[in-house]
Amino acid sequence: MGLPSFAIGNVQIDCGIFQAPMAGVSDLPFRILCTEAGAGVTAMEMVSAKAVCFHNAKTLDLIQTAPEEKTVSLQLFGHEPEIIAEALEILEPQRFDILDLNMGCPVHKIVANGEGSALMRDPALIERIVAAAAGATSRPVTVKLRKGFDEEHVNVVECALAAESGGAAAVCVHGRTRPQMYSGSADWSCIRDTVQALHIPVIGNGDITDGESAVRMLEETGCAGIMVGRACQGAPWIFTQIRAMLENGRTVERPSNREIIRLILRHASMLCSLKGEYSAMPQMRKHVSWYLAGFPGAAKLRRDVNEVSTLAELEALLTRAFPYAAGGRNL
Numbered sequence: 001m002g003l004p005s006f007a008i009g010n011v012q013i014d015c016g017i018f019q020a021p022m023a024g025v026s027d028l029p030f031r032i033l034c035t036e037a038g039a040g041v042t043a044m045e046m047v048s049a050k051a052v053c054f055h056n057a058k059t060l061d062l063i064q065t066a067p068e069e070k071t072v073s074l075q076l077f078g079h080e081p082e083i084i085a086e087a088l089e090i091l092e093p094q095r096f097d098i099l100d101l102n103m104g105c106p107v108h109k110i111v112a113n114g115e116g117s118a119l120m121r122d123p124a125l126i127e128r129i130v131a132a133a134a135g136a137t138s139r140p141v142t143v144k145l146r147k148g149f150d151e152e153h154v155n156v157v158e159c160a161l162a163a164e165s166g167g168a169a170a171v172c173v174h175g176r177t178r179p180q181m182y183s184g185s186a187d188w189s190c191i192r193d194t195v196q197a198l199h200i201p202v203i204g205n206g207d208i209t210d211g212e213s214a215v216r217m218l219e220e221t222g223c224a225g226i227m228v229g230r231a232c233q234g235a236p237w238i239f240t241q242i243r244a245m246l247e248n249g250r251t252v253e254r255p256s257n258r259e260i261i262r263l264i265l266r267h268a269s270m271l272c273s274l275k276g277e278y279s280a281m282p283q284m285r286k287h288v289s290w291y292l293a294g295f296p297g298a299a300k301l302r303r304d305v306n307e308v309s310t311l312a313e314l315e316a317l318l319t320r321a322f323p324y325a326a327g328g329r330n331l
């Protein structure tokens, strides 16, 4: 079938396999591992446009990229066109290739503020926000949408058309409504409907878990590119598997436990260098729990990992549990 390739505005996407933006997950070391595994586009954790305008240090800390990242997108959330434009003027000197607007977040705090998926109740506002963003940044603007605000308001096509009129260069559609959060199965027919209605590329998202489902998403919806979320948590190698399937129909095995331990320790070591051990290790615990899925004794190990507060302790714990992977970080 070949790798999906297309352009988002002036940005050429040679490998249209996107790592989904995931707050609390898609930190810089994780994105480096996803890139190494074969993701064509990586996405930073979402940031608030208002917080950028206030020069909030924690927010600005999230906006870091690595030279290894091929094409990286920065996602903003907000509901005021002028605040989004102001944030983009502040962000203009930063490195990012694509500016993504979050119009799908289902979290109560965000929706109550009229942001994220709440914007899908007002397609005219979507158009104004996209136009303001497109006028304020030199990067192509994309919009991430859901199927609809709820089952009574399935209007992704209308919202996507509004985004296109506002100047969006692509949209991503997650085939679930806001109350579904991440439960149930994603409805890909709304992605197909959006592909058919728009002239700009559409990226399909929801329930891609392996090479086969990636192929199905592309075939069933006609989408230009695909985006993988939860399935890459603790499993960046899924991008290798999807790539191999798309490039030549090849199935690639999950890495060995030894290789996964090595990956965990690299991830932890990079995160510690970036943030310092004190902040990095608590954040690393959830990554480790995801990486350990399918390992023998994973339940006990996850409990033990929650007690770990240094990289050396993590390495010692994993080495004790899996002596064959001893010295994992330097393997």
Ligand SMILES: Cc1cc2nc3c(=O)[nH]c(=O)nc-3n(C[C@H](O)[C@H](O)[C@H](O)COP(=O)(O)O)c2cc1C
Residues within 6 Å of the ligand: 020, 021, 022, 023, 024, 025, 045, 046, 075, 102, 103, 104, 105, 144, 174, 182, 205, 206, 207, 208, 227, 228, 229, 230, 231
């Ligand atoms: C922990 C977590 C955090 C997420 N954070 C964001 C976010 O910040 N911005 C966003 O647009 N979507 C976010 N999402 C949604 C994902 O990008 C994606 O749309 C969703 O998980 C469906 O794709 P999947 O079935 O491949 O997981 C998040 C999802 C999860 C599970």
